Amino acid sequence: MIGPIGVFDSGIGGLTVLRALRAALPAEDFIYLGDTARLPYGTKSAESVVRYSLQCAEALIARGIRCLVVACNTASASALGALRLRYTGIPVIGVIEPGAAAAVSASRSRHIAVIGTEGTIGGGAYQTAIHRLNAEVRVTAAACSLFVAMTEEGWIDGPIAEAVARRYLDPIFHGAPGVRYAIPDTLVLGCTHFLVLTGAIRAVLPEHVCIVDSAATVAAAVSRELAAPDHRRGRGGVTWLATDGAARFARVSSTFLGEPLRADEIEIIDL
Amino acid sequence: MIGPIGVFDSGIGGLTVLRALRAALPAEDFIYLGDTARLPYGTKSAESVVRYSLQCAEALIARGIRCLVVACNTASASALGALRLRYTGIPVIGVIEPGAAAAVSASRSRHIAVIGTEGTIGGGAYQTAIHRLNAEVRVTAAACSLFVAMTEEGWIDGPIAEAVARRYLDPIFHGAPGVRYAIPDTLVLGCTHFLVLTGAIRAVLPEHVCIVDSAATVAAAVSRELAAPDHRRGRGGVTWLATDGAARFARVSSTFLGEPLRADEIEIIDL
Numbered sequence: 001m002i003g004p005i006g007v008f009d010s011g012i013g014g015l016t017v018l019r020a021l022r023a024a025l026p027a028e029d030f031i032y033l034g035d036t037a038r039l040p041y042g043t044k045s046a047e048s049v050v051r052y053s054l055q056c057a058e059a060l061i062a063r064g065i066r067c068l069v070v071a072c073n074t075a076s077a078s079a080l081g082a083l084r085l086r087y088t089g090i091p092v093i094g095v096i097e098p099g100a101a102a103a104v105s106a107s108r109s110r111h112i113a114v115i116g117t118e119g120t121i122g123g124g125a126y127q128t129a130i131h132r133l134n135a136e137v138r139v140t141a142a143a144c145s146l147f148v149a150m151t152e153e154g155w156i157d158g159p160i161a162e163a164v165a166r167r168y169l170d171p172i173f174h175g176a177p178g179v180r181y182a183i184p185d186t187l188v189l190g191c192t193h194f195l196v197l198t199g200a201i202r203a204v205l206p207e208h209v210c211i212v213d214s215a216a217t218v219a220a221a222v223s224r225e226l227a228a229p230d231h232r233r234g235r236g237g238v239t240w241l242a243t244d245g246a247a248r249f250a251r252v253s254s255t256f257l258g259e260p261l262r263a264d265e266i267e268i269i270d271l
Numbered sequence: 272m273i274g275p276i277g278v279f280d281s282g283i284g285g286l287t288v289l290r291a292l293r294a295a296l297p298a299e300d301f302i303y304l305g306d307t308a309r310l311p312y313g314t315k316s317a318e319s320v321v322r323y324s325l326q327c328a329e330a331l332i333a334r335g336i337r338c339l340v341v342a343c344n345t346a347s348a349s350a351l352g353a354l355r356l357r358y359t360g361i362p363v364i365g366v367i368e369p370g371a372a373a374a375v376s377a378s379r380s381r382h383i384a385v386i387g388t389e390g391t392i393g394g395g396a397y398q399t400a401i402h403r404l405n406a407e408v409r410v411t412a413a414a415c416s417l418f419v420a421m422t423e424e425g426w427i428d429g430p431i432a433e434a435v436a437r438r439y440l441d442p443i444f445h446g447a448p449g450v451r452y453a454i455p456d457t458l459v460l461g462c463t464h465f466l467v468l469t470g471a472i473r474a475v476l477p478e479h480v481c482i483v484d485s486a487a488t489v490a491a492a493v494s495r496e497l498a499a500p501d502h503r504r505g506r507g508g509v510t511w512l513a514t515d516g517a518a519r520f521a522r523v524s525s526t527f528l529g530e531p532l533r534a535d536e537i538e539i540i541d542l
Contacts, residue, residue: 037319038309045516048308118519149420160438163431245316248389 004029004234005222006065008056011039012249013148013192014071015256017095020219021069022236025226029234031063035271037244040148041074042117042191049119053079055271057087059241069222070094073116073191073214077125091225096120098217099188100129104137106210109185111138113172116190118143126190140184144168144194151193154255161200169204188212196255240266275300275505276493277336279327282310283520284419284463285342286527288366291490292340293507296497300505302334306542308515311419312345313388313462320390324350326542328358330512340493341365344387344462344485348396362496367391369488370459371400375408377481380456382409384443387461389414397461411455415439415465422464425526432471440475459483467526511537 005025007018011034018032033056035041041049053075057068067090070076070083076094084092103112114126121143130139146164155161173183187209189195195213202211240261242249250263276296278289282305289303304327306312312320324346328339338361341347341354347365355363374383385397392414401410417435426432444454458480460466466484473482511532513520521534 037315039314043310043516043519044308048515145424146417146420146426149417153417155417155438160431160434163434167426167431244319245314248314 003064003066004031004239005067005069005226006031006033006057006060006063007069007071008033008035008053008060008075009072009192010034010041010052010074011036012152012253012256015253016192016195016215017069017071017218018238019256019258020215021222022238024219024223026236027234028226029237029239031060031065031239031241033060033241033269034243034249036242036249037271040117041072042119042145042148044074044119046078046119046123049075049078050082052271053083054086057083059269059271061087063239066090067222067226068092069218071192071218074119077120077123093218093221093225095192095214095218096125096129096190098221099190099212099214100126101133102217103186103188103212104130104133106212107137107184107186109182110136111140111182111184112186112188113184114139114141114188114190115144115147115168115194116141117148118145120190126188138182140172142168142172144191147197148191148193151196151255152252154252156196156255157199161197162203165197165200166204169201173206173209184209186210186212189214193256241269242266243269243271274335274337275302275510276338276340276497277302277304277328277331277334278340278342279304279306279324279331279346280343280463281305281312281323281345282307283423283524283527286524287463287466287486288340288342288489289509290527290529291486292493293509295490295494297507298505300508300510302331302336302510302512304331304512305514305520307513307520308542311388312343313390313416313419315345315390317349317390317394320346320349321353323542324354325357328354330540330542332358334510337361338493338497339363340489342463342489345390348391348394364489364492364496366463366485366489367396367400367461369492370461370483370485371397372404373488374457374459374483375401375404377483378408378457380453381407382411382453382455383457383459384455385410385412385459385461386415386418386439386465387412388419389416391461397459409453411443413439413443415462418468419462419464422467422526423523425523427467427526428470432468433474436468436471437475440472444477444480455480457481457483460485464527512540513537514540514542
């Protein structure tokens with residue numbers, strides 16, 4: 001098959017996944033769609049997220065993609081089944097299964113912590129995916145909603161980022177004095193936004209904790225899926241689509257993408 | 272005219288306005304609509320916000336309201352004109368004009384600070400409304416996006432709330448050493464969410480600064496509009512509507528409403 005790899009997210013967090021994909025597959029072409037008109041998905045109901053995800057996928061399919069990457073944890077949690085049912089002709093890869101598999105491989109204490117948006121955590125998708133791989137692993141999951149706003153503001157390090165990280169993570173990684181149980185030795189960043197907070201998160205974690213980053217794990221899964229060797233089908237280009245606010249998209253994207261993007265490179269589409 | 276007062280917001284922040292309205296007009300009936308499926312409006316384009324606002328208003332008009340309160344600063348900033356053009360038969364009251372008038376009355380130093388979402392501040396609505404009242408007033412405006420996520424998380428006081436408030440407000444109220452100019456003596460809370468952060472904001476402001484709260488000012492404006500004396504038309508009841516997520520709406524609302532709300536009291540509607 002030919003054609004670009006389609007990547008969608010509720011907004012700009014998925015750019016961390018795109019960045020990892022481009023690093024892993026430098027000769028592929030990509031189409032990135034950020035559904036900025038309806039972000040965030042993380043606080044929406046599962047029914048709405050499924051409907052939005054099908055609309056995003058439809059727009060990408062219409063542009064001839066040969067593989068669909070759901071670069072949004074909330075959409076992966078709620079809509080992956082519906083997407084795979086509808087699009088049987090191409091691989092549909094979400095961020096949750098690869099992250100869960102990496103976490104199960106990494107954990108020695110058999111206790112994994114997962115952080116994400118309210119939608120991802122509340123839906124229990126990571127918990128289910130981990131238990132499908134190993135039912136004996138203990139999973140501690142917590143929603144860290146403020147991380148999203150903080151990263152979009154560009155406050156990705158410094159005392160406020162660390163104080164917020166401490167408030168969310170200390171209850172998970174530092175039990176009450178005298179309490180003895182295996183604390184998690186693995187932390188899954190179950191929201192694509194959180195990757196850019198790795199420094200602040202690392203600063204407040206016990207040293208031995210392994211951080212599983214869903215961008216890198218999904219890029220590895222896509223590489224495996226798209227039959228090696230790389231046939232150098234494309235030129236490593238990206239087509240940028242969004243549903244609202246090209247100026248904001250361009251401005252905030254650099255934190256996540258690691259390089260600048262101009263507003264006039266982004267096409268605004270209706271879904 | 273008879274009928275309830277309709278109040279809409281992008282989500283739950285407008286509950287601070289509803290709370291002030293109920294305190295000012297205890298015998299009136301209200302319909303509150305939170306467009307939770309499409310929140311936040313604050314980072315959406317003006318075109319989208321106008322379209323969403325007209326749809327919200329239409330749903331309330333269909334339920335027989337006799338007055339429309341736009342309890343969202345972003346929607347007031349972008350859509351008030353369009354709403355007044357379409358609904359000429361009833362009063363349409365936004366939060367910006369009353370807040371701007373209160374600030375101009377309060378300020379002695381002729382320097383007013385306004386904080387809000389990106390959409391409200393970027394659109395310049397407060398700046399324009401203040402200058403329409405007094406062109407000689409200096410206005411310093413700043414977007415404080417993290418405040419929204421923080422209040423929805425319930426982190427409304429304590430060290431993190433104060434550190435975030437300091438990061439946003441210190442550059443406005445504490446100039447560089449040696450710099451001499453009139454600092455603002457009035458701060459407009461130009462987002463309905465921010466009202467619940469009054470304690471943390473007050474803690475980092477110079478003592479003499481007056482805080483203008485848009486919920487109280489819009490409640491006073493509605494009271495004036497609805498011809499005193501109060502004819503005790505209703506029973507002080509509220510009909511609750513939302514476009515998504517009754518459970519989250521109920522859970523997060525208490526911070527803003529000051530009283531509990533059950534998910535089964537909220538009707539989910541499509542717009």
